[in-house]
Amino acid sequence: MNTITREEYLIECSKLLAPLFTKSSYEIPNNIRFTCGLPSRGAFGKNRRTIGQCWDSSVSSDSTIEIMISPTIDNTLEVVGVLLHEMVHAVVGNKHGHKKPFKDCAIAVGLTGKMTATTNTSELDDFINNNIIESIGSYPHAKIDYSQQKKQTTRMIKATCVDCDYVIRTSQKWVALGLPVCCCGGEFKVDSV
Numbered sequence: 001m002n003t004i005t006r007e008e009y010l011i012e013c014s015k016l017l018a019p020l021f022t023k024s025s026y027e028i029p030n031n032i033r034f035t036c037g038l039p040s041r042g043a044f045g046k047n048r049r050t051i052g053q054c055w056d057s058s059v060s061s062d063s064t065i066e067i068m069i070s071p072t073i074d075n076t077l078e079v080v081g082v083l084l085h086e087m088v089h090a091v092v093g094n095k096h097g098h099k100k101p102f103k104d105c106a107i108a109v110g111l112t113g114k115m116t117a118t119t120n121t122s123e124l125d126d127f128i129n130n131n132i133i134e135s136i137g138s139y140p141h142a143k144i145d146y147s148q149q150k151k152q153t154t155r156m157i158k159a160t161c162v163d164c165d166y167v168i169r170t171s172q173k174w175v176a177l178g179l180p181v182c183c184c185g186g187e188f189k190v191d192s193v
Helices: 006-022 076-092 100-109 122-136 172-177
Strands: 032-036 052-055 065-069 157-161 167-170 188-190
Touching: 006 032, 006 065, 006 076, 006 100, 006 122, 032 076, 052 076, 065 076, 076 100, 076 122, 157 172
Parallel strands: 032 065
Antiparallel strands: 052 065, 157 167, 157 188
Protein backbone atom coordinates (compact mmCIF):
# COMPACT_ATOMS: atom_id res chain seq x y z
CA MET A 1 0.00 0.00 0.00
CA ASN A 2 1.01 3.61 -0.48
CA THR A 3 1.16 6.05 2.40
CA ILE A 4 -1.87 5.56 4.62
CA THR A 5 -3.17 7.30 7.72
CA ARG A 6 -3.16 5.67 11.14
CA GLU A 7 -6.91 5.17 10.92
CA GLU A 8 -6.65 3.52 7.50
CA TYR A 9 -3.90 1.31 8.90
CA LEU A 10 -6.07 0.25 11.87
CA ILE A 11 -9.00 -0.50 9.52
CA GLU A 12 -6.76 -2.66 7.31
CA CYS A 13 -5.36 -4.40 10.40
CA SER A 14 -8.85 -5.21 11.62
CA LYS A 15 -9.61 -6.86 8.28
CA LEU A 16 -6.38 -8.85 8.40
CA LEU A 17 -7.12 -9.89 12.01
CA ALA A 18 -10.64 -11.10 11.17
CA PRO A 19 -9.58 -14.72 10.42
CA LEU A 20 -8.33 -15.07 14.01
CA PHE A 21 -11.90 -14.49 15.17
CA THR A 22 -13.75 -16.45 12.48
CA LYS A 23 -11.61 -19.59 12.96
CA SER A 24 -12.93 -19.68 16.54
CA SER A 25 -16.52 -18.89 15.51
CA TYR A 26 -16.50 -15.30 16.73
CA GLU A 27 -18.17 -12.59 14.66
CA ILE A 28 -16.79 -9.06 14.44
CA PRO A 29 -19.50 -6.38 14.52
CA ASN A 30 -19.66 -4.30 11.35
CA ASN A 31 -20.21 -1.00 13.20
CA ILE A 32 -16.69 -0.34 14.52
CA ARG A 33 -14.75 2.88 14.01
CA PHE A 34 -10.99 2.95 14.67
CA THR A 35 -8.81 5.89 15.62
CA CYS A 36 -5.56 6.92 17.24
CA GLY A 37 -6.48 9.14 20.15
CA LEU A 38 -6.06 9.77 23.84
CA PRO A 39 -8.16 7.63 26.15
CA SER A 40 -10.66 9.26 28.48
CA ARG A 41 -8.37 8.74 31.48
CA GLY A 42 -4.95 7.30 32.25
CA ALA A 43 -3.31 8.47 29.03
CA PHE A 44 -0.13 9.61 30.75
CA GLY A 45 -0.19 7.62 33.99
CA LYS A 46 3.21 6.97 35.55
CA ASN A 47 2.52 3.46 36.85
CA ARG A 48 -0.45 2.36 34.76
CA ARG A 49 -1.10 3.83 31.34
CA THR A 50 -4.25 3.26 29.32
CA ILE A 51 -3.11 2.37 25.79
CA GLY A 52 -6.42 1.38 24.25
CA GLN A 53 -10.16 1.79 24.76
CA CYS A 54 -13.31 0.29 23.32
CA TRP A 55 -16.45 2.36 23.71
CA ASP A 56 -19.75 0.56 23.52
CA SER A 57 -22.15 1.53 20.74
CA SER A 58 -24.66 2.71 23.36
CA VAL A 59 -22.53 5.81 24.07
CA SER A 60 -22.17 6.81 20.41
CA SER A 61 -24.74 9.09 18.81
CA ASP A 62 -24.64 6.96 15.66
CA SER A 63 -24.50 3.57 17.49
CA THR A 64 -20.91 2.89 16.47
CA ILE A 65 -18.38 0.99 18.58
CA GLU A 66 -15.38 3.29 18.99
CA ILE A 67 -11.91 1.79 19.37
CA MET A 68 -9.03 4.11 20.26
CA ILE A 69 -5.34 3.30 20.23
CA SER A 70 -3.19 5.63 22.32
CA PRO A 71 -0.67 7.84 20.53
CA THR A 72 1.85 6.95 23.29
CA ILE A 73 2.69 3.67 21.53
CA ASP A 74 4.17 3.11 18.09
CA ASN A 75 5.66 -0.40 18.09
CA THR A 76 3.66 -2.27 15.44
CA LEU A 77 3.51 -5.56 17.37
CA GLU A 78 2.27 -3.75 20.47
CA VAL A 79 -0.20 -1.58 18.55
CA VAL A 80 -1.74 -4.56 16.77
CA GLY A 81 -1.90 -6.46 20.08
CA VAL A 82 -3.75 -3.55 21.70
CA LEU A 83 -6.05 -3.29 18.67
CA LEU A 84 -6.80 -7.00 18.95
CA HIS A 85 -7.50 -6.66 22.69
CA GLU A 86 -9.98 -3.85 22.01
CA MET A 87 -11.57 -5.82 19.16
CA VAL A 88 -12.16 -8.66 21.64
CA HIS A 89 -14.12 -6.19 23.79
CA ALA A 90 -16.17 -5.23 20.71
CA VAL A 91 -16.81 -8.89 19.83
CA VAL A 92 -17.89 -10.15 23.26
CA GLY A 93 -19.36 -6.87 24.52
CA ASN A 94 -18.02 -4.43 27.07
CA LYS A 95 -20.50 -5.68 29.67
CA HIS A 96 -18.22 -8.69 30.27
CA GLY A 97 -15.19 -6.58 31.16
CA HIS A 98 -12.19 -8.92 31.31
CA LYS A 99 -14.14 -11.89 32.68
CA LYS A 100 -14.55 -15.39 31.17
CA PRO A 101 -16.20 -14.46 27.82
CA PHE A 102 -13.44 -11.93 27.19
CA LYS A 103 -10.71 -14.33 28.33
CA ASP A 104 -11.99 -17.19 26.14
CA CYS A 105 -12.03 -14.98 23.04
CA ALA A 106 -8.69 -13.32 23.86
CA ILE A 107 -6.92 -16.65 24.25
CA ALA A 108 -8.55 -17.94 21.04
CA VAL A 109 -7.13 -15.03 19.01
CA GLY A 110 -3.61 -15.24 20.45
CA LEU A 111 -3.53 -12.99 23.49
CA THR A 112 -2.13 -14.18 26.80
CA GLY A 113 -1.24 -12.96 30.30
CA LYS A 114 -3.30 -10.89 32.69
CA MET A 115 -6.52 -10.10 30.85
CA THR A 116 -6.50 -6.42 31.84
CA ALA A 117 -3.07 -6.07 30.21
CA THR A 118 -2.77 -8.82 27.62
CA THR A 119 0.37 -9.58 25.67
CA ASN A 120 0.87 -11.29 22.32
CA THR A 121 1.78 -14.94 22.10
CA SER A 122 4.79 -15.72 19.90
CA GLU A 123 2.35 -17.25 17.40
CA LEU A 124 0.42 -13.98 17.28
CA ASP A 125 3.64 -12.02 16.73
CA ASP A 126 4.46 -14.37 13.84
CA PHE A 127 0.98 -13.81 12.40
CA ILE A 128 1.40 -10.02 12.68
CA ASN A 129 4.83 -10.11 11.05
CA ASN A 130 3.77 -12.44 8.22
CA ASN A 131 0.24 -11.19 7.52
CA ILE A 132 0.13 -7.55 8.57
CA ILE A 133 3.60 -6.01 8.46
CA GLU A 134 4.46 -7.82 5.21
CA SER A 135 1.14 -6.75 3.70
CA ILE A 136 0.69 -3.12 4.84
CA GLY A 137 3.97 -2.28 6.58
CA SER A 138 4.58 -0.87 10.03
CA TYR A 139 2.21 1.36 11.96
CA PRO A 140 2.56 4.88 10.48
CA HIS A 141 2.99 6.76 13.72
CA ALA A 142 5.70 8.16 16.00
CA LYS A 143 4.75 7.94 19.65
CA ILE A 144 4.07 10.93 21.86
CA ASP A 145 6.34 11.06 24.90
CA TYR A 146 4.52 13.37 27.27
CA SER A 147 7.41 13.31 29.78
CA GLN A 148 9.51 15.28 27.26
CA GLN A 149 7.03 18.17 27.11
CA LYS A 150 8.46 21.37 28.50
CA LYS A 151 6.44 22.62 31.42
CA GLN A 152 5.49 26.27 31.38
CA THR A 153 7.34 28.11 34.08
CA THR A 154 5.62 30.71 36.17
CA ARG A 155 5.87 34.26 34.94
CA MET A 156 4.59 35.82 38.12
CA ILE A 157 6.76 38.40 39.80
CA LYS A 158 7.11 38.53 43.58
CA ALA A 159 6.68 41.88 45.34
CA THR A 160 6.95 42.55 49.08
CA CYS A 161 5.56 45.38 51.19
CA VAL A 162 8.42 47.46 52.62
CA ASP A 163 6.48 48.06 55.87
CA CYS A 164 4.82 44.74 56.80
CA ASP A 165 6.51 42.16 54.51
CA TYR A 166 3.17 41.16 52.94
CA VAL A 167 3.91 39.27 49.71
CA ILE A 168 1.99 39.42 46.45
CA ARG A 169 2.65 37.93 43.02
CA THR A 170 1.71 39.77 39.87
CA SER A 171 2.51 39.84 36.17
CA GLN A 172 5.09 42.04 34.46
CA LYS A 173 2.23 43.96 32.86
CA TRP A 174 0.95 45.15 36.26
CA VAL A 175 4.45 45.91 37.52
CA ALA A 176 4.92 48.16 34.48
CA LEU A 177 1.59 49.91 35.09
CA GLY A 178 2.26 50.38 38.80
CA LEU A 179 2.13 48.21 41.89
CA PRO A 180 -0.83 48.51 44.27
CA VAL A 181 -0.68 49.94 47.76
CA CYS A 182 -0.52 47.38 50.57
CA CYS A 183 -3.44 46.98 52.99
CA CYS A 184 -1.21 48.53 55.67
CA GLY A 185 -0.63 51.55 53.43
CA GLY A 186 2.94 50.56 52.62
CA GLU A 187 4.57 50.45 49.23
CA PHE A 188 5.33 47.24 47.35
CA LYS A 189 8.80 46.69 45.92
CA VAL A 190 9.67 44.00 43.38
CA ASP A 191 12.01 41.44 44.92
CA SER A 192 15.31 41.10 43.11
CA VAL A 193 15.72 37.84 41.26
